Amino acid sequence: MGFHPEWNDISALVNQSESIFIKKLSRNDTSWADSSKNGHQNGFFIPRPVAESDFFPKLSNSNPEKPHIYDVEYPTFWPASGEIRISTIKYFSMRNPADKEKARPRYEWQHTGIPKEQFQQLSPASLLIIGKLKQASFGSNYWIIVVDSVSEEAEIIETAFELGADFHYGLFDPTALAKPASETDQLIAELSQAMKDGTLEQFIKKQTLPSAETLAGTAQEKWLVENDLSDMNPYCVSAPGDAVMRISRDIEYSIYKQAELRFRAAQVARLLLHGGGDPIGNLVRAFSELDSIFLSAAQTRKSRAGLSFEHHVGRLFKDGRIRHEAQAVFGGRRPDFVLPDVKELNIAGDAVIVSLKTTLRERWKQLALEKPFGAIFLATVDDRVSGEAITEMGKNSITLIVPESLKKAKESAYAGYDNVITFRQFFDDEVKSKRPSMIIPL
The missing domain is CATH 2.40.330.10 (DNA-binding pseudobarrel domain)
Structure with a gap:
């Protein structure tokens, strides 16, 4: 390492x-x-x-x-x-x-x-x-x-x-x-004004973190505007995997950081300015609470990444009119998506299980247990997966779905593995070509 x-x-x-x-x-x-x-x-x-x-x-x-x-x-x-x-x-x-x-x-x-x-x-x-x-x-x-x-x-x-x-x-x-001056200075000005007006508590209460669904939707719309598109139909987007990676790892994260700055700054301001007392004294007395705030911030970022990935892939299925069921429970398991649905899975039809992992590490191994139920696909935007792990996944009949640019990137280990396909290949070959009934006709 x-x-x-x-x-x-x-x-x-x-x-x-x-x-x-x-x-x-x-x-x-x-x-x-x-x-x-x-x-x-x-x-x-x-x-x-x-x-x-x-x-x-x-x-x-x-x-x-x-x-x-x-x-x-x-x-x-x-x-x-x-x-x-x-x-x-x-x-x-x-x-x-x-x-x-x-x-x-x-x-x-x-x-x-x-x-x-x-x-x-x-x-x-x-x-x-x-x-x-x-x-x-x-x-x-x-x-x-x-x-x-x-x-x-x-x-x-x-x-x-x-x-x-x-x-x-x-x-x-x-x-x-450092943070862009306009963004930081604006927040400082608003906090300062709220203190002068005696409306700090009201200002703090207004600062909230957007839900995963709201955040994902905002990021998707920004991407659509940037690319002059009306929806995220994977058959109209040249590289749907790259689109999801760009939206989740860049656009959405930028939006989230702006909201997080305001929310966490408001939390800290409440502690430091409590009761109109000495900020230094409040800092020392509330250190454990401050520690909890920043620990929560780190944990929230990690959980947010997984939720957003699910929303973005779900949007591809929805806009592509691909029959799917999200978070369906069967046999004590709950994969992210089943295509077309659990009913097809239970009758041993040509169903597909699609699980999502923003980062793989060792967590892919639990998917091998789902092998008897249907074809298993694991979608990720992680470029750190080793060749040894990819080979082991292949032995367990797991096919990786990765963004188009990562498949051919010199920095990743994906090139040359038959059990690694791109999002483009998944939608074209695994859905449209092999399972056309999964696409709802217009």
């Missing part, structure tokens, strides 16, 4: 940096670390736009006999192990430079001179974080951390840097990580 510092340590380094580079690691970036062979790679690749920026040290030709090769050596600090490495960035500007007919440009910058053990046994879509320090420290101008995608730190980083569902890599300005 690699090893990495906790978020507090990462955050401290981020605050000391003038620029941050984050990359979602592909298997090509990490497979060398798990191999017993000593290959020529032994490092990760830097995307061309980042390599051509001024983030990394400038490369130059150090060997006149090989003018097509540019490189640079520079010290890097690895906080996980506390060591300094002399790393190398190398760029081969041309393939087969000696053969004029086969010679062609290359667009790969290779970064080596890194601790192999920190890249071993990483989950798919793990994160590489490199900070360019404002002032040299630890014997270097750069620090590098690898964060396993299944860790809590990865989730915090995705939130702090607002990494979207389609994120692959990017450069970030640490000073821009």
